[in-house]
Amino acid sequence: MEGTQRERPTEHRLEDRMIAETVCAAVSAAGLGIAAITAYRKRFLRAARIAAYSLVPLGLVMTGVVEWLADTAFSPTAWVGFGVLGAAWFLFMTTRAVERRRGVTGKERKETKASSTEAIAPTASAPSLGQGARPAARPAASPRAAGSGASGADDFSDIEAILKKHGI
Secondary structure, eight states: OOSOOOOOHHHHHHHHHHHHHHHHHHHHHHHHHHHHHHHHTTOHHHHHHHHHHHHHHHHHHHHTHHHHHHHHHTOHHHHHHHHHHHHHHHHHHHHHHHHHHHTOOHHHHHHHHHHHHSOOOTTTTSOOOSGGGSOOOOOOOOHHHHHHTHHHHHHHHHHHHHHHHTTO
16 A cells, blocks of 8 residues: 555644745845835834834744644634634624613622512602692782693693692
8 A cells, every 4th residue: 555645634733834934034134125125215113013013923923823724724723612602602692682672781680689689668759648649729810821822822731730649
């Protein structure tokens, strides 16, 4: 069985990593070249910024981030993991959208739970029977209100009904 050679998984990883490292080194070299040309044109601040950006890929290669990314990008398990994370994110966002649509938030749930456990006085909503409970004498109608007809009286009667309801 001379013609059938199996490639080991580590060989793929090594090739992928070497390609990624070569691309990063080329990007860094090109960026440093552009920075040198920019510095030659006496734009030193811009040249320094370009040099900083061009050194980032080289730093990623040297720290091993590129190797990790290459291993992750070509791993089916990693892609399934990204799918699971996407599904979790989708479920989370869907439940938040439903809560917003219903108008129920975490704060409202806490308030409802706290208010249901507190004791409420049975006469808390009844109006007090002090000075404010007596009906106030109506002021004499001004000539303006008399001329406007019933519409002005209707507006004030609604307000008076609300005030009486609340004991004011």
